[in-house]
Amino acid sequence: MKHFSDRPQAGLSRRSFLLASAAAGGGLLIGVSLDPASAKEAAKQSFVPNAFIRIETDGTIILTMPYVEMGQGTYTSVPMLIAEELEVGLDAVQLEHAPANDALYAHPIMGAQETDGSLSMRAAWQPMRQAGAAARMMLVSAAATRWGVDAADCHADNGFVVHVKSARRIGYGDLAAAAATMPVPQQVVLKDTSSYKLIGTPQKRLDAPQKVAATAQYGIDVSLPDMKIAAVTASPVLGGQVSSVDDGATRKIAGVRDVIRIPDAVAVIADHWAAAKKGLDALVVTWDDGPNAQFSTAQHMANLENAAQRDGVVAVQKGDVAGVFARAERRLEADYRLPILAHAPMEPLNCTAHIHDGRCDVWLGTQAATRAQKAAAAAAGLPLDRVEIHNQYLGGSFGRRAEADNVTQAVLIARQVDYPVKVIWSREEDTQHDFYRPAYFNRLKASLDGDGHITSWFHRVVGPSPLARWLPIAVQNGLDPDAVTSATGPYELSDIHVDYVRHEDHSFQSGFWRGVGTTHNVFIVEGFVDELAALSGKDPLEFRREHVKNNPRALAVLDKAAEESGWGTPLPEGTGRGISLLQDFGGTILVHIAEAAVDKEGAVRVSKITSVVDCGKIINPDTVKAQIQGGAIFGLSAALYGEITFTDGRVDQGNFDTYAAVRMDEAPRVTVHLIDSGDKPFGVGESGTSGIGPAVANAVYAATGKRVRQLPITPELLKS
Amino acid sequence: MAYNLNINGRSMTVEADGDTPLLWALRDILGFKGTKFGCGMGLCGCCTVHIDGVATRACQTPIESVGTSEIDTIEGLATSEPGRRIQRAWLDLEVVQCGYCQPGQMMSAAALLTETPDPTDEDIDAAMSGNLCRCGTYNRIRDAIKYAAHLDATTMEDAR
Ligand code: FES
Ligand code: FES
Numbered sequence: 001m002k003h004f005s006d007r008p009q010a011g012l013s014r015r016s017f018l019l020a021s022a023a024a025g026g027g028l029l030i031g032v033s034l035d036p037a038s039a040k041e042a043a044k045q046s047f048v049p050n051a052f053i054r055i056e057t058d059g060t061i062i063l064t065m066p067y068v069e070m071g072q073g074t075y076t077s078v079p080m081l082i083a084e085e086l087e088v089g090l091d092a093v094q095l096e097h098a099p100a101n102d103a104l105y106a107h108p109i110m111g112a113q114e115t116d117g118s119l120s121m122r123a124a125w126q127p128m129r130q131a132g133a134a135a136r137m138m139l140v141s142a143a144a145t146r147w148g149v150d151a152a153d154c155h156a157d158n159g160f161v162v163h164v165k166s167a168r169r170i171g172y173g174d175l176a177a178a179a180a181t182m183p184v185p186q187q188v189v190l191k192d193t194s195s196y197k198l199i200g201t202p203q204k205r206l207d208a209p210q211k212v213a214a215t216a217q218y219g220i221d222v223s224l225p226d227m228k229i230a231a232v233t234a235s236p237v238l239g240g241q242v243s244s245v246d247d248g249a250t251r252k253i254a255g256v257r258d259v260i261r262i263p264d265a266v267a268v269i270a271d272h273w274a275a276a277k278k279g280l281d282a283l284v285v286t287w288d289d290g291p292n293a294q295f296s297t298a299q300h301m302a303n304l305e306n307a308a309q310r311d312g313v314v315a316v317q318k319g320d321v322a323g324v325f326a327r328a329e330r331r332l333e334a335d336y337r338l339p340i341l342a343h344a345p346m347e348p349l350n351c352t353a354h355i356h357d358g359r360c361d362v363w364l365g366t367q368a369a370t371r372a373q374k375a376a377a378a379a380a381g382l383p384l385d386r387v388e389i390h391n392q393y394l395g396g397s398f399g400r401r402a403e404a405d406n407v408t409q410a411v412l413i414a415r416q417v418d419y420p421v422k423v424i425w426s427r428e429e430d431t432q433h434d435f436y437r438p439a440y441f442n443r444l445k446a447s448l449d450g451d452g453h454i455t456s457w458f459h460r461v462v463g464p465s466p467l468a469r470w471l472p473i474a475v476q477n478g479l480d481p482d483a484v485t486s487a488t489g490p491y492e493l494s495d496i497h498v499d500y501v502r503h504e505d506h507s508f509q510s511g512f513w514r515g516v517g518t519t520h521n522v523f524i525v526e527g528f529v530d531e532l533a534a535l536s537g538k539d540p541l542e543f544r545r546e547h548v549k550n551n552p553r554a555l556a557v558l559d560k561a562a563e564e565s566g567w568g569t570p571l572p573e574g575t576g577r578g579i580s581l582l583q584d585f586g587g588t589i590l591v592h593i594a595e596a597a598v599d600k601e602g603a604v605r606v607s608k609i610t611s612v613v614d615c616g617k618i619i620n621p622d623t624v625k626a627q628i629q630g631g632a633i634f635g636l637s638a639a640l641y642g643e644i645t646f647t648d649g650r651v652d653q654g655n656f657d658t659y660a661a662v663r664m665d666e667a668p669r670v671t672v673h674l675i676d677s678g679d680k681p682f683g684v685g686e687s688g689t690s691g692i693g694p695a696v697a698n699a700v701y702a703a704t705g706k707r708v709r710q711l712p713i714t715p716e717l718l719k720s
Numbered sequence: 721m722a723y724n725l726n727i728n729g730r731s732m733t734v735e736a737d738g739d740t741p742l743l744w745a746l747r748d749i750l751g752f753k754g755t756k757f758g759c760g761m762g763l764c765g766c767c768t769v770h771i772d773g774v775a776t777r778a779c780q781t782p783i784e785s786v787g788t789s790e791i792d793t794i795e796g797l798a799t800s801e802p803g804r805r806i807q808r809a810w811l812d813l814e815v816v817q818c819g820y821c822q823p824g825q826m827m828s829a830a831a832l833l834t835e836t837p838d839p840t841d842e843d844i845d846a847a848m849s850g851n852l853c854r855c856g857t858y859n860r861i862r863d864a865i866k867y868a869a870h871l872d873a874t875t876m877e878d879a880r
Contacts, residue, residue, distance in 0.1 A: 073817075204811070204814065205814060205816065207816070207819070208810075208811055208814060208816050208819075209811065210819075211816040211819030211822055212807050212810045212811050212815075212816065212819075212822065212826070213798075213807070214753075214754030214794040214795065214797075214822075214823040214826075215754070216819055217753070218756075218820060220756070220757065221753040223751065223753070229748055253737075254736070254737050255736065255737075271748070271749075272736070272740070272744045272745075272747075272748030272749055273744050273747070273748055273757075274736070274737075274740045274741055274743075274744035274745070274748070275736070275737070275740070277760075278737070278739075344854060345818075345820075345854060346756075346758050346764070346766065346818065346820040346821045346852065346853070346854045346855070347756070347758070347818075347820045348757065348758070393818075393819070394818060395756070395818050395819070395820030396818045396820055396854045396855060397818075398854070424757070426760060427758065427759040427760060427761070427764075622814055626814065626817060626857075626860070629856060629857075629859055629860070630817055630855045630856035630857060631856070632856065633853075633855075633856025633858060634854065634855070634856050636856075637854075655759050655760075655761050655763055656759050656761075656763040656764055656852060657761070657763055661852055661854060662856070662858075663849045663850075663851075663852060663858075664844065664845055664848040664849045664851070664858050664861070664862070665845035665846075665848075665849040667856070667858035667859065669859060670859055
């Protein structure tokens, strides 16, 4: 990463907020800011790039970028933008993980170096193409200068600059050094979308070969000289402390090296994790449970429901909801509930830390490298510049690896030993010490006119606010925008009241979960809209159409979904079709249509899902499809099984037997249809998850006549 | 105590308690990091290896129980023809997302193909339902297994 240290002073283009210079080793270095606000900043000469393209003298093109790969395909789709404009094949672009550095890599929307909220592509779209195009123009100028010809007669082609008239060509590598001396173009000319060779075509994932060969290194695979491996048990109750440890039996186990106590956890360090875990199981630990020893989910849900009596902070207020509702003939009221969820990424949480020579090195797969860095610095008692984060592939995350509790813990443990230590959580530890998607209680009221149109809409969201902890500045006057996102769906409504009642029991940690606010509100809104459709006597798809009349994109998605799913055609006895519609993540519109049957025992079987998505400009269609397919399955696991409960402050679930996920024999075929609508991309990574719960719940209603107003859809729920 | 294990055709010695799960002997003692840990209870399939050709959960296999059986890990998958078919199919059909479950998925799939060269959907359900994928790649895994079954091995490019 030495090219950061000689960050150039010259060549800054104030208009294009790009920066170019010679790279260490003689190539061309283009710095680009992924922050749209930098255009203004650039004018003040404080422009700092946060992504870099380096063209080396051997023609290698290296991209350093702030986003991480956790399965969503970013490591392929962002390089596609550069390769397109640079006129090279995707295989010509190599990636390097960016080191933790907020000043360089802060996400323009989240304000810190993070990959979440389905935001990466939205931020990268414009600047990454500009950077590629600027590099291309500078290479062309360098070639034209060398040949003494007009740059307008030269063009870039597959890693070469070509001068057709004289049949000359020269490779990017040979031009890189000279290109670095060219002025940054004041006017960057982007390719016309009709001449795209890569964008919009299915491209192979760049990370796939390593992952298929099983050589991709995840955090859990980190290996260092003299490293030891730890198993850990943290207080089963949030806020609890270790009160005593008897490690007599533990220390007799072959391979056990150390037993380390930190305020809220005990770690057993050994030569390998099996010995560490055996040692941990032999340990006798007593806990001081602290203030949350009585906490239960039953109490928590009751508290949320009570809090719904309070008026919330108003998010949307339009017209006279109470009056219209009071006067209406046809009215509906319903309460919807959502459970607490764990993330359960396939790779259990882990973190490797080494404190040595006044420094702290940390290895892990993280969505938020600078958060990890800050946590490590605080735990190590060192300044930030003494802490280095070595980011690795993420074995799933879904929001979990945006937190840094595992870093704090590993560093506190590492402080007490003089060797590197890799702390690996058991699956149970992972399930029981999450930053959980919080539970929500929702109260809804709506009325219909004689034509079956919605005339008033009241939606009160009650729940904790992960955002208030995560990004306090985003919560103004008590309004958590994430909690109320999508709270009216995409529907054209006249009289609306949406408010938010924040209620925290402070007895568990809440965090972001794939789909963030949208995931909970889409379940509620789409369930309730389905109820209103039934009340109006209309077909649920037609009812939705009538409420998005002025939204041609939504209509197109609905119509395509109707056609592709065979909406309205007969189904086998006992099977129903359910629909959900969402518009969020910057503008993505997605319809899921699920077919589901319920057996005599009340078990739900989802046989088929048809998904239609309009995510604006499509970069890599195959990745979009994979994200929708995977997101749907992830959402289905939550819809059918996902529920974390607490008894006496402790999580009742542990491994995949009690916190189950959909398996191969239960996974429906998810057929994804794409609509390319436009000139810029919207978020995709989370959209597939958000709408699946309601589509299945509505299918269960169609199959059985039973309304589902809470998740998960268990046999007990359907029998009650 | 010392155990001699036969891994990917080579004899290797592991110095550990006999109840040490093969998973950790592979990962932490011998350095075969391709075999993954997901649950430690036989519930997720991330740790799947072949023992005498049979897909086996390494987290549930104490090293003292293995004896002279042949252990094959993901690192040796490409040496078998079904293994090469599976890896080729995984690449051609773009199966992976985060990729963490995939070594286990590929090991289960290769064992299935060895046993049942042209598996039905029911065969796939039976062989693959012990392998969880939180990224939800099941559709593509199913398609890739069928694709692998019909690949022409003579023209197949090596996945590596
Ligand atoms: S780690 Fe062995 S089955 Fe999950
Ligand atoms: S690809 Fe991520 S768990 Fe399967």
